[in-house]
Amino acid sequence: MTRTTPTRCDLLIIGAGPAGMAAALAAAGSGMRIAVVDDNPAPGGQIWRDGPGVQLPPLARQHRRALARHTNIEILCGTRVVGLGERASTGDAASLILENATRGWTQHASRLILCTGARELLLPFPGWTLPGVTGAGGLQALIKAGLNVRDQRIVVAGTGPLLLAAASTARKAGAQVLRVAEMASWGALAAFAAQLVRWPAKAWQAPTLLHPGLRANAHVLEALGSTQVKAVRLQRGNTVEQLACERIACGFGLVPNTHLGQMLGCILGERSGLQVDALMQTTVPGIYAAGECTGFGGSERALVQGAIAGHAAAGESAAAQALQHPLARWNAFADALHRHFPLRAEALAALPRPDTFVCRCEDVAHGALQARSSWIDAKLHTRCGMGACQGRICGAAAQVLYGWAPQPARHLLSPARIATLADAGSEPTHESVPRI
Amino acid sequence: MKNTAAMVEVQVGAARVLVRVPAGSSVAAALAQQPPGCTRLSVSGQWRAPLCGMGVCHECRVLINGRERLACQTVCEDGMHITTSSAQPAGTT
Numbered sequence: 001m002t003r004t005t006p007t008r009c010d011l012l013i014i015g016a017g018p019a020g021m022a023a024a025l026a027a028a029g030s031g032m033r034i035a036v037v038d039d040n041p042a043p044g045g046q047i048w049r050d051g052p053g054v055q056l057p058p059l060a061r062q063h064r065r066a067l068a069r070h071t072n073i074e075i076l077c078g079t080r081v082v083g084l085g086e087r088a089s090t091g092d093a094a095s096l097i098l099e100n101a102t103r104g105w106t107q108h109a110s111r112l113i114l115c116t117g118a119r120e121l122l123l124p125f126p127g128w129t130l131p132g133v134t135g136a137g138g139l140q141a142l143i144k145a146g147l148n149v150r151d152q153r154i155v156v157a158g159t160g161p162l163l164l165a166a167a168s169t170a171r172k173a174g175a176q177v178l179r180v181a182e183m184a185s186w187g188a189l190a191a192f193a194a195q196l197v198r199w200p201a202k203a204w205q206a207p208t209l210l211h212p213g214l215r216a217n218a219h220v221l222e223a224l225g226s227t228q229v230k231a232v233r234l235q236r237g238n239t240v241e242q243l244a245c246e247r248i249a250c251g252f253g254l255v256p257n258t259h260l261g262q263m264l265g266c267i268l269g270e271r272s273g274l275q276v277d278a279l280m281q282t283t284v285p286g287i288y289a290a291g292e293c294t295g296f297g298g299s300e301r302a303l304v305q306g307a308i309a310g311h312a313a314a315g316e317s318a319a320a321q322a323l324q325h326p327l328a329r330w331n332a333f334a335d336a337l338h339r340h341f342p343l344r345a346e347a348l349a350a351l352p353r354p355d356t357f358v359c360r361c362e363d364v365a366h367g368a369l370q371a372r373s374s375w376i377d378a379k380l381h382t383r384c385g386m387g388a389c390q391g392r393i394c395g396a397a398a399q400v401l402y403g404w405a406p407q408p409a410r411h412l413l414s415p416a417r418i419a420t421l422a423d424a425g426s427e428p429t430h431e432s433v434p435r436i
Numbered sequence: 437m438k439n440t441a442a443m444v445e446v447q448v449g450a451a452r453v454l455v456r457v458p459a460g461s462s463v464a465a466a467l468a469q470q471p472p473g474c475t476r477l478s479v480s481g482q483w484r485a486p487l488c489g490m491g492v493c494h495e496c497r498v499l500i501n502g503r504e505r506l507a508c509q510t511v512c513e514d515g516m517h518i519t520t521s522s523a524q525p526a527g528t529t
Contacts, residue, residue, distance in 0.1 A: 039491050039509060040490070040509060041462075041509060041510070041511045046490055049490075051461070051462070052458040052459065052461050052465075078509070078510075080491075101503070101505065101510075119488065119490070119492045120492075122487065122488065122493070129478070129482055131472035131473065131474055131483055131484065131485030132472050132485065133487070134486065134487055134488070134489060135487060135488050135489060137489070138486070138487060138488045138489035138490065139489065141489035141508070142462070142464055142465070142489040142508065145460075145462035145464065145465055145489070146457060146458055146460065146461030146465035146466075147462075147464065147465045147468050148465065148468065148469070227472075227483060228471070228472040228485075229472070246471075246472075360478065360484070360487070360493070361479075361494065362479060363478050363479045363480040363482070387494070388494035388497065389492060389493050392493065393487075393492065415504075
């Protein structure tokens with residue numbers, strides 16, 4: 001049977017992680033026609049990523065079942081936003097060009113909620129382009145999606161609570177996690193742990209994540225190997241440790257995904273996230289934001305923010321206001337996260353050698369970038385940030401390494417097929433597009 | 437009824453390998469069955485493999501049934517044809 005996806009909806013939600021799911025469910029009672037777009041194969045975002053390597057938590061299953069029950073919510077997975085389309089009417093908050101595996105179209109919406117999440121901060125060090133080096137959350141996502149790591153030796157490194165979560169996922173999948181190298185000090189870790197009693201749900205999770213290989217004041221120096229990872233060198237206090245391993249999972253925290261919001265004209269607020277008010281409205285009328293794209297703070301905060309945004313976008317401001325208390329509680333948790341896992345930029349900036357690639361798409365080395373004065377200067381002279389990822393990885397790295405302010409994204413947001421742009425350009429004469 | 441496995445064909449240059457994965461596995465997971473699971477050659481000729489695992493870095497782009505897609509964001513389907521970016525073996529070391 002061929003179903004059709006209308007190219008117009010009342011509420012368009014970008015991202016089906018906890019924030020996007022909560023937003024859709026909160027708005028569903030209003031009867032709005034809701035479309036939720038997500039580029040992952042299934043709803044859940046990263047924390048609730050489904051796959052053969054994961055047993056979804058009950059809360060995730062509840063949310064997915066609830067979404068499926070609402071006939072006015074359409075979930076479009078495997079679909080990404082590639083750019084801004086032509087607005088069909090002045091009442092549209094946004095018109096976005098979408099693309100899935102088979103086609104592209106322009107989606108018009110009266111209201112828009114951005115739940116675009118966050119990506120990992122991945123920083124260059126010698127050997128980081130070798131197969132076997134992944135992000136920490138990256139390894140977790142790959143394992144959930146079926147990557148077999150049984151009996152592999154893995155070293156997890158970087159900073160933030162995600163390291164322990166990644167180590168736990170790898171260990172449950174049968175890997176031998178040799179070391180978790182956390183850049184923060186024991187003092188910072190202890191202070192963070194001591195605060196967890198304020199959020200019992202988090203405190204309860206913590207002991208299950210503790211890993212005997214955890215070392216504080218430790219960071220990655222180099223991945224060794226010629227065509228794949230064979231070993232890692234770690235700095236531990238004043239000593240250097242070398243461990244033979246098959247994989248290095250290295251992440252330095254999260255970067256809010258704000259490119260789409262910025263392209264739509266939304267202003268950034270605190271912690272490099274999209275600026276929102278108490279009702280999750282961005283600085284652009286009709287556009288709301290919720291979850292990690294407003295500055296990372298965990299899934300509990302994302303669920304509350306999403307619900308507030310959903311109610312607010314549906315015009316139910318009393319219901320949105322009623323959630324301010326739990327929001328304040330989880331905002332405080334976000335504050336604690338940011339306080340106890342600060343980046344030690346000076347140590348990280350010393351990691352790449354002159355020949356270490358910083359831009360992995362265009363293979364631009366650290367030595368070529370040190371001579372440049374700004375992000376734009378680097379793009380013009382070296383092609384840094386002009387490859388397939390559009391600077392998502394190296395742009396965030398360049399901010400840490402060179403202090404270059406990130407620039408708002410430009411069209412297109414991601415690589416797209418010519419046919420998508422042709423199809424999108426033919427809107428709005430098409431009432432609907434067929435969906436397989 | 438949900439299948440418990442999918443069989444996909446991974447083509448690396450002239451060599452074709454049939455790979456069996458649990459249902460719902462990503463193409464990245466299928467490629468990793470030939471360690472280290474390379475996906476593409478970089479512009480300066482380095483082999484690369486999935487990095488971010490969540491559709492951001494594009495290191496895992498491969499041809500799937502003739503179309504460029506991300507291995508980490510694509511679920512294996514029975515009979516899928518996956519081609520990595522060069523004539524060299526995906527499991528080359």
